[in-house]
Amino acid sequence: MQDEKFKVKFGNSRVERPKVLLPLSYGSSSLALLDMVISHLEEQCQNERAVQGYVLVVLHVGEDTARMERLRKKYSRVLERLEVQFVTVDPAVFVRDLAKVAVTDEYAVHRTENSESLNLQELLLQFDSRSSRQDFWQQVVQEVIFRSAVAHDCSVVIFGHSMSRLAEEILALTVKGRGSETAHRLTDGTMDYVGCSLHVIHPLREVLASEIKEYVRFSGLQEMVATEESVKHKSAKNKTVNELVCEYFETVESEYPEVISTVVKIGTKLDSPQGMAQQCILCQEAVYRDPKTWLEQMSESANKQAQSDVPLCYGCLVNVGVGGGAVWPVSRPSREEILAEYILEE
Numbered sequence: 001m002q003d004e005k006f007k008v009k010f011g012n013s014r015v016e017r018p019k020v021l022l023p024l025s026y027g028s029s030s031l032a033l034l035d036m037v038i039s040h041l042e043e044q045c046q047n048e049r050a051v052q053g054y055v056l057v058v059l060h061v062g063e064d065t066a067r068m069e070r071l072r073k074k075y076s077r078v079l080e081r082l083e084v085q086f087v088t089v090d091p092a093v094f095v096r097d098l099a100k101v102a103v104t105d106e107y108a109v110h111r112t113e114n115s116e117s118l119n120l121q122e123l124l125l126q127f128d129s130r131s132s133r134q135d136f137w138q139q140v141v142q143e144v145i146f147r148s149a150v151a152h153d154c155s156v157v158i159f160g161h162s163m164s165r166l167a168e169e170i171l172a173l174t175v176k177g178r179g180s181e182t183a184h185r186l187t188d189g190t191m192d193y194v195g196c197s198l199h200v201i202h203p204l205r206e207v208l209a210s211e212i213k214e215y216v217r218f219s220g221l222q223e224m225v226a227t228e229e230s231v232k233h234k235s236a237k238n239k240t241v242n243e244l245v246c247e248y249f250e251t252v253e254s255e256y257p258e259v260i261s262t263v264v265k266i267g268t269k270l271d272s273p274q275g276m277a278q279q280c281i282l283c284q285e286a287v288y289r290d291p292k293t294w295l296e297q298m299s300e301s302a303n304k305q306a307q308s309d310v311p312l313c314y315g316c317l318v319n320v321g322v323g324g325g326a327v328w329p330v331s332r333p334s335r336e337e338i339l340a341e342y343i344l345e346e
């Protein structure tokens with residue numbers, strides 16, 4: 001965030017200021033990032049003639065509006081002089097255009113008529129495994145974040161991921177069969193979303209989770225941290241892929257922090273695969289190779305004659321399960337639809 005475009009402005013350059021979206025999960029990392037960004041803006045506004053270099057939009061995907069209010073109160077003195085918007089978005093906006101997608105025993109994927117109208121909770125409960133539910137929940141949050149960026153006219157999105165969290169995501173994506181997404185999800189750069197250009201940055205990518213914990217303690221932010229849903233399941237079988245990988249990195253962080261930086265270094269060297277891609281009907285991610293093609297090489301039950309009528313990525317195929325089906329939103333709204341939905345909400 002040392003870029004020229006974020007620097008303090010003087011005179012009439014208000015119009016050129018980018019709007020920056022900061023997604024807040026109320027985890028330690030995103031709270032620490034918010035604290036740092038607010039300090040940065042405060043510093044920018046110390047000079048009477050100076051105008052803050054960018055406008056901040058703080059976004060929480062969820063229903064915890066009370067915590068947002070407490071946070072605003074905490075920074076109320078500083079916020080009087082700054083342009084910062086606080087927004088809480090109900091993840092239910094994700095539910096639209098539902099269809100049923102089924103995977104046959106021969107690994108063919110079909111889209112069928114859907115007669116059920118399910119809410120978000122019910123959509124997620126269709127999946128038995130906690131890991132699949134968490135995988136889809138992550139997709140929901142990410143989609144709502146990017147849609148909110150478009151709706152609020154933000155050209156920059158800053159994520160609070162620490163180095164430890166990035167390492168967790170890199171391994172978890174690989175295990176979940178989403179390795180091809182690593183480059184565009186975790187590397188800083190510009191991405192296209194419904195025709196809008198979004199610059200994605202992870203400013204805390206050099207900082208370990210243990211260092212963030214210390215920062216949160218020193219800055220008195222602990223009371224703002226939302227305690228995560230406790231994992232009652234002792235057995236590894238009931239843990240999600242992300243939980244298992246996270247636990248692994250927590251155990252190595254104090255003695256071998258270089259393991260974490262190595263994973264992140266290697267992860268950021270990855271590039272998106274080459275070639276033409278189709279779009280997965282469930283997660284909208286690029287599918288470079290039909291998972292059916294190589295599942296056929298490993299399994300006798302696969303049948304080359306059984307053709308899929310919609311593309312499904314390997315990660316989603318595992319979540320839905322062979323012989324299973326799920327009702328899910330099968331399209332992403334256009335920029336116009338996103339803007340219209342948000343106007344209706346207000």
Ligand SMILES: [Zn+2]
Nearest residue numbers: 280283313316
């Ligand atoms: Zn998918």
